[in-house]
Amino acid sequence: MRVLSKRTRRVAEMLEKGAAADLSTLKARPVPRPSRWIATVVVAVLIAMLFHGLVTNSAFGWGTVGQYFFSPLILSGVRLTVILTVVSMAAGIAIGILVAVMRMSRNPLMANASRLYIWFFRGTPLLVQLIFWYNIGALYPKLSVGIPFGPSFVSVSANHVLTALVAALIGLSLNEGAYMAEIVRAGILSVDAGQTEAARATGMHHRLIMRRIVLPQAMRVVIPPTGNQVITMLKSTSLCSVLAIAELLYTAEIIYSRNFETIPLLIVASLWYLLMTTVLTIGQMYLERHFGRGQTTMLSLMERNPW
Amino acid sequence: MVNSSVPSSVNGDGPPTYGGFVRIVKASKWFGSTRVFENIDMVVDRGKVLCIIGPSGAGKSTLLRCINSLERLSAGRIYVGGELMGFRERGDKLYELTDKQISAQRSKIGMVFQRFNLFPHMTAIQNVAEAPIRVLHQDKADVMRRSRELLARVGLSDKEKAYPAHLSGGQQQRVAIARALALQPQLMLFDEPTSALDPELCGEVLDVMRQLAHHGITMIVVTHEMGFARDVGDEVVFMDGGAVVEQGTPTDVLEHPAEERTKKFLGSVLGRSPSAV
Numbered sequence: 001m002r003v004l005s006k007r008t009r010r011v012a013e014m015l016e017k018g019a020a021a022d023l024s025t026l027k028a029r030p031v032p033r034p035s036r037w038i039a040t041v042v043v044a045v046l047i048a049m050l051f052h053g054l055v056t057n058s059a060f061g062w063g064t065v066g067q068y069f070f071s072p073l074i075l076s077g078v079r080l081t082v083i084l085t086v087v088s089m090a091a092g093i094a095i096g097i098l099v100a101v102m103r104m105s106r107n108p109l110m111a112n113a114s115r116l117y118i119w120f121f122r123g124t125p126l127l128v129q130l131i132f133w134y135n136i137g138a139l140y141p142k143l144s145v146g147i148p149f150g151p152s153f154v155s156v157s158a159n160h161v162l163t164a165l166v167a168a169l170i171g172l173s174l175n176e177g178a179y180m181a182e183i184v185r186a187g188i189l190s191v192d193a194g195q196t197e198a199a200r201a202t203g204m205h206h207r208l209i210m211r212r213i214v215l216p217q218a219m220r221v222v223i224p225p226t227g228n229q230v231i232t233m234l235k236s237t238s239l240c241s242v243l244a245i246a247e248l249l250y251t252a253e254i255i256y257s258r259n260f261e262t263i264p265l266l267i268v269a270s271l272w273y274l275l276m277t278t279v280l281t282i283g284q285m286y287l288e289r290h291f292g293r294g295q296t297t298m299l300s301l302m303e304r305n306p307w
Numbered sequence: 308m309v310n311s312s313v314p315s316s317v318n319g320d321g322p323p324t325y326g327g328f329v330r331i332v333k334a335s336k337w338f339g340s341t342r343v344f345e346n347i348d349m350v351v352d353r354g355k356v357l358c359i360i361g362p363s364g365a366g367k368s369t370l371l372r373c374i375n376s377l378e379r380l381s382a383g384r385i386y387v388g389g390e391l392m393g394f395r396e397r398g399d400k401l402y403e404l405t406d407k408q409i410s411a412q413r414s415k416i417g418m419v420f421q422r423f424n425l426f427p428h429m430t431a432i433q434n435v436a437e438a439p440i441r442v443l444h445q446d447k448a449d450v451m452r453r454s455r456e457l458l459a460r461v462g463l464s465d466k467e468k469a470y471p472a473h474l475s476g477g478q479q480q481r482v483a484i485a486r487a488l489a490l491q492p493q494l495m496l497f498d499e500p501t502s503a504l505d506p507e508l509c510g511e512v513l514d515v516m517r518q519l520a521h522h523g524i525t526m527i528v529v530t531h532e533m534g535f536a537r538d539v540g541d542e543v544v545f546m547d548g549g550a551v552v553e554q555g556t557p558t559d560v561l562e563h564p565a566e567e568r569t570k571k572f573l574g575s576v577l578g579r580s581p582s583a584v
Contacts, residue, residue, distance in 0.1 A: 198424035198483075201375060202438035202490060203414025205407050212441060216428050294428045294470040 061264035068255060068268050077251030078272055084237040084247060088172035089230055095173060096180025103185055114181065121178035127239050129175055133167035134243050164243040172240075176233060183225045187218030219291040227284035231277050238273075248272055328353040328525055329374070329494060334383035336369055343369045344549035347383070351542075354523040358530055358540035358557075362572060365546040367529045368421075368498050374527065375416045375496060376409050387416065388493055414442050417487030421499040423479040425471040431458060431482045432467045435489045443490065450489075457485040461515050477508030481515055488519075495519065497528040533576060537561050545569045 054060060068074055102114040121129070137158035146152030162170075191214050199209040241250035252269040256262045327350035336343040344366030351357045359367045372378040374385055376393040385392045392412055394401045404412070425434050435454040439445045458464055461481035471479050480500055487495060497516065501509040513535050520526060520539045530536060536543050536557055543560040545553045545568075553566045564570050 192424075194420065194422055194424040195426065197377060198418075198420060198426070200377060200410070201413060201416075201418035201420075202486065203410045203412075203442045204438065205410040208441055212437065213426055217426075291428075294430075294472055 059263060060267065061261055064261045064264035065267050065271070068261075068265060069271070071255070073251045073255060074248070074268060074272070077246055077248040077269075078276075080246055081234065081237050081248040081272075082276070084168065084172065084240060084245075085230065085234045087169055088176055088237075089233050091169070091173035092176025092180050092229075092233070093184075093226070095177025096182075096184050099177060099181035100184035100188065103181060104188065118178045118181055121175050126171070126175050126236055127242065130168060130171040130239055130243060133162070133171040134164060136162055136167065164240075164245050168237075168240040168243055168245055172233065172236065176229065179229055180226070183222055183229070184218070186225075187220075187222035188214060190221040191217045216291065220288075220295065223284065223287050223291055227280065227287075230280055230284075234276055234280065235273060238269075327351055328355075328388060329357075329527065330384075330386040331370070331374070332384045332386070334370065334373065334385060335381050336366070336373060336378065337381045342549050344546070347546075347551060349544065349551070349554075351525060351527060353525055355541040356520045356526045356528065356539055357542050357544065358528045358536035359544045359546060360530065360533070360536055360560075360572075361546035361552075364548075366549045367546050370546075371418075371496050371498050371527060371529050374494075375413045375418055377418075387412075410442070414438065414490050415492055416494045416496060417490060417492035418496040419480070419483050419487050419498065419500045421502050423471070423476070423483045423503070425479055425483055425486070427471050430468050430470055431463060431474070431485075434471070434482055435485045438486070439489050454485070454489060457488055458482070460488075460518075461485045462511070475508060476504045477511045480504065480512045484512070484515055484519075493525065495524055495526045497526065497530065499529050499531065501530070501532055531576065533561060533573070545572065547572065 099114045099117055102110045103118075105111050105114075140158050142155050143158050143161060144152035144155040146154075195213055195217065196209055199213045204212070237247050238249040240247050241253060244250065246254070248269050252265040256265040329349070329351040331347055331349040334347040335345040347366075347370060349357070359370070361367055369378055373380050374387065374392065379393065390412065393404055393409060395404060396402075425431075426437065429437065432451070432454050435457055436447075436450045439450040439453070440447055455464070455467065458467055461484055463478060463481055463485070466474060466478060466482070471482070474482065484500075500516070501512050504512065509532065513532060516526070516528070516535070517539055528535070528540070538557075540557045542554065543557045544551055545560055545564070545566075547568050553560055553564060553569045559565075560569065561573065564573060
């Protein structure tokens with residue numbers, strides 16, 4: 001009590017004297033943070049070591065990396081990787097929307113069929129699925145078009161139709177569809193029921209409401225995880241190398257199996273993957289901005305940083 | 308309360324266009340075994356304003372939503388402009404209308420919601436122009452010109468390009484009214500349009516609604532604004548417990564209520580005796 005009153009008196013004295021003191025700025029000594037300095041030094045040293053290694057360690061073979069970076073074989077691999085990604089992703093999104101709508105159907109058979117699909121394709125490894133599709137001929141040697149349980153009109157050999165590339169596209173698309181279904185469903189559920197109601201009250205019919213009101217608003221929720229999925233898909237196409245499909249990783253493997261420059265060629269492949277994912281990330285940012293219009297946070301962001 | 312089936316006078320008589328622009332006949336609604344309202348009869352003449360008042364849970368909003376088929380009646384009929392809502396009547400059989408046919412019926416009725424429900428990804432003018440362009444397929448330039456006029460009519464000429472998130476509650480509700488008017492409806496439904504607004508923002512919305520009433524638009528308004536019901540309503544209905552307790556002119560119902568329940572409700576809403584309204 002006495003200590004406190006002494007201090008109070010001192011403050012009062014200071015305030016009296018301090019009529020002349022400058023109160024317009026608030027200068028104070030910052031709290032010393034030695035641990036922050038130590039951490040900074042440690043990380044700086046690690047980064048220096050990393051770059052030193054990159055430059056001095058000849059095993060990286062930067063010359064070889066440069067030599068093969070634009071080689072026709074690698075470029076053809078890049079092209080096939082892009083094709084695999086784009087086609088599987090497009091098919092995966094289409095399947096995803098369909099399965100999501102089925103999942104929300106009032107018909108229990110529809111909803112459960114979609115649940116079963118998601119359960120199976122999310123629950124088994126993609127690599128296993130790819131090998132499975134590649135060997136599907138062993139299970140169904142013939143593919144036919146006809147009446148279910150009845151006669152067939154056209155029949156072809158499975159091995160003839162299901163080439164490695166087709167098997168890869170089917171495998172990647174069906175796997176992607178299961179993930180996209182859940183993403184699309186979350187997006188649709190995120191739209192307030194009042195929106196559908198208001199749209200119905202203005203005489204819009206079901207499909208128009210989906211297209212004009214619900215899906216555009218769902219996109220805001222759907223795009224960030226979908227961006228993730230595209231990047232994952234781009235990298236997952238490298239699994240197709242086990243089916244001897246000449247995508248980016250497989251072309252790198254072909255080259256280093258001949259010249260034994262394993263590390264430089266893996267670096268070539270990695271740099272291409274990084275380049276492509278970077279482009280995708282930038283594209284995603286623009287998409288998010290487009291579909292975020294009307295959102296308060298998005299509007300203020302755009303005003304601050306009209307990039 | 309016993310009779311929940313359709314009265315014979317409605318059966319097979321063809322569309323009863325007589326007596327009233329909006330006719331609600333023996334309307335009942337249950338959610339499962341929960342009764343929302345039962346045996347409601349109401350008539351609104353063209354150009355008149357009907358105000359429905361009553362405690363929450365009285366079934367007012369659900370009744371309003373049944374008029375444009377946002378909810379489906381469990382029994383009874385609702386006619387707007389002589390047209391049976393939600394069904395086609397042939398002989399003594401009812402046929403469900405398709406989604407598109409119901410949508411066409413709804414496009415003739417404007418509705419304003421308690422929570423505005425503006426489309427957040429569209430600007431004010433896009434909200435207003437959406438349905439005329441997409442539903443009625445009207446000429447775009449023409450629709451934009453009329454949408455601009457409607458926004459001016461609700462006093463929001465300067466907010467054309469604003470997104471809903473940048474508008475106050477009162478402004479959003481006025482855009483919502485303009486959106487409902489854009490279809491040139493024969494009937495406007497208001498579901499507690501000022502209940503989600505701060506008290507000082509209610510006035511601007513009520514003013515717009517007053518103006519509409521003076522222009523002779525047929526309106527059904529579920530409201531807690533007793534002042535509005537008294538000044539603008541041609542008729543006031545007091546609902547409680549899923550039934551119409553009392554109905555008549557605003558003076559009759561609000562100032563000289565006959566029923567005990569009406570007196571009690573008005574007393575609690577106004578915080579004083581009804582005669583002092």
